[in-house]
Amino acid sequence: MKHSIRLAISTCPNDTFAFHGLLTRAVDWRGLDFQVDLLDIEALNTRLRHGDFDVCKASFAAAIAVAGDVVVLPTGSALGFGVGPLLLASEPHTAPRDAGQVTLCPGEHTTAALLFEMFHPRSTRVEHVVFSEIMPRLRTRTADFGVCIHEGRFTWRAQGLDLVEDLGTRWEAETGSPLPLGGIVAARRLPFDVIAAVQEVIHESLEFALRNRDAALPTMRRHAQEFDDHVLMQHVELYVNEWTRDLGATGRRALDELSRRAATVGENGGGASEADPPRLEIFAG
Secondary structure (H helix, E strand, O other): OOEEEEEEEEOOHHHHHHOHHHHOOOOOOOOEEEEEEEEOHHHHHHHHHOOOOOEEEEEHHHHHHOOOOEEEOOOOOEEEOOOOOEEEEOOOOOOOOOOOOEEEEOOOOOHHHHHHHHHOOOOOEEEEOOHHHHHHHHHOOOOOEEEEOOOHHHHOOOOOOEEEEEHHHHHHHHHOOOEEEEEEEEEOOOOHHHHHHHHHHHHHHHHHHHHOHHHHHHHHHHHOOOOOHHHHHHHHHHHOOHHHHOOHHHHHHHHHHHHHHHHHOOOOOOOOOOOOOOOOOEOOO
């Protein structure tokens, strides 16, 4: 009897690229029955907290809050140098420093929102919106600032917006660590051998995409906000790297640092201390 797996990933190009082989059954599902949803990252974060999925992509900031219920799979993460969200402004030469200003973030539980809170605490009023709404609202001047993720990292100049700060660059300068944005987590309630099989399928799917990059483009286009193939592949080149294949020791250290810092800004409900934050475990199959 097949083991049914409720799997959910984001619509961003690095996920649809990495999961192309799984989504199209170009790789062996190893006797599992994947039921797949593709959702906005904040929808994934919210439903992760509700326990709706067996395996899902999530912001690491959200995963920290349920660290006791999930394990991080070694494959499929977005972690690296130069991958951070951008703090953009609707007007040049401005910075978030007034409670009357509005900053748009792509979801309360995203790592992007955590970074803004970490580096610009209580600087403006924050609104959480779907990431695809952020740059249009900055263009129409209905918000002052926005924390931009996904494809917008490559298109903000063409849209006439101003860069206030690369939040990832600031993270790197302060920590010396690559920035852990999000990863694939599996519910601890799953049997060990099932989690191991899921990890094998995801790893094979990623390797298939890396060997057949052009073949993944139709899957990426189907779900992307930006349809230019060059921009989609720029996204893949930036976010899919050695740590996407395997988080390893560098990923472990980066997750521990994010956990420690999240605790200091109250991301974990105010009960954790900086010395003993919830710690995400990386699955060792």
